[in-house]
Amino acid sequence: MxxxxxxxxxxxxxxxxxxxxxxxxxxxxxxxxxxxxxxxxxxxxxxxxxxxxxxxxxxxxxxxxxxxxxxxxxxxxxxxxxxxxxxxxxxxxxxxxxxxxxxxxxxxxxxxxxxxxxxxxxxxxxxxxxxxxxxxxxxxxxxxxxxxxxxxxxxxTRLHLDFIANRRKTYGLEFLELIRITKWWKRQVVTRTDPDFKFKSFMIELIWAHLADEGVQLTDYPKALETFFEWIVKTGLEKQITFTDYTSTFPTRGSDPIEILDPVNSENNVASRYDSFGRDKILDAAGSAYDALTDARFATTKGRAVDDWQELLGPTFKG
Known part of the structure; x- marks a missing residue:
């Protein structure tokens, strides 16, 4: 296999x-x-x-x-x-x-x-x-x-903790672990490819929360991760992300390149400091990760699949 x-x-x-x-x-x-x-x-x-x-x-x-x-x-x-x-x-x-x-x-x-x-x-x-x-x-x-x-x-602070805890109860421990795996991937990009790469942890958490709320299954990590990176590439991060845990009122989509609204305060775009250049860096890194995962899924040898996954998880991953 x-x-x-x-x-x-x-x-x-x-x-x-x-x-x-x-x-x-x-x-x-x-x-x-x-x-x-x-x-x-x-x-x-x-x-x-x-x-x-x-x-x-x-x-x-x-x-x-x-x-x-x-x-x-x-x-x-x-x-x-x-x-x-x-x-x-x-x-x-x-x-x-x-x-x-x-x-x-x-x-x-x-x-x-x-x-x-x-x-x-x-x-x-x-x-x-x-x-x-x-x-x-x-x-x-x-x-x-x-x-x-x-x-x-x-x-x-309390409502932010409740926001994550409620999804952990709904979607299981996999929700938290996929966030950690994605943060680990971000660290690999910074240490191995681009020391100036920025992808705020809170943004990663909220994107996973959005995908889970949309019905993405989290129990198969390769499929879930592929969906995560595919979503970033296909949407171009142009979609406004909102949550109705604490409010049902949201501003219209603004001019910021990325707009992920804080669940506790819908007036706060947690990605407001990302310009188009910063967004494109995330898109490029996500595109590379998606390509690696796709290649791994169709790899004809175990060694090729491991090499692809090492693009995400680093050289210590042995499969």
């Missing part, structure tokens, strides 16, 4: 791609230590300025790769007590985080453009703490300050 079937792809993902459960628990445990200290400080000091913290990002969604070494934490800030000047918010947050700890130095709280990175010296783990301005809205709705424009961006 020459065709690469579901089983070796799933085995490769289990061995090389997926973050082991024990590691995920350990990572979350370290972040929980910070969360517990923040919760204690919030409870003890009404003037502290913070409301709560929530796990966020790929580890919280179970879409993280095995090689992950940084986690995300959303910290909700009382909007009325945040600095009036947005440029002061991250340094202010760094000071608040430092105040809540007893065994860390101030320089372990590194101020970035839009977050504070907490460096754990023992484990080497980094935690990106993102401030969310909270005005008392339900469902942990708050407002990010956009990285490049300074605009307020409505969001909800």
């Amino acid at each position: 020459t065709e690469i079937t579901h089983a070796p792809i799933a085995a490769f993902a289990a061995e090389r791609i997926n973050l082991p459960h024990t590691d995920a628990v350990k990572h979350r445990g370290q972040v929980n230590g910070l969360r517990d200290r923040l919760a204690a400080k919030i409870a003890a000091d009404p003037a502290y300025g913070l409301v709560k913290s929530l796990h966020a990002g790929s580890v919280a969604k179970s879409t993280a790769l095995k090689s992950v070494n940084d986690l995300d934490l959303a910290v909700y800030v009382k909007a009325a007590e945040a600095p009036e000047n947005d440029s002061e918010l991250v340094p202010w947050l760094a000071d608040r985080l430092y105040e809540a700890t007893t065994n860390m130095d101030r320089d372990q709280f590194e101020e970035q453009t839009h977050c504070v990175t907490v460096h754990y010296l023992g484990s080497g783990l980094d935690v990106d703490v993102v401030p969310v301005l909270h005005e008392g809205e339900a469902n942990d709705v708050g407002y990010l300050i956009k990285k490049y424009t300074g605009d307020r961006l409505k969001t909800s």
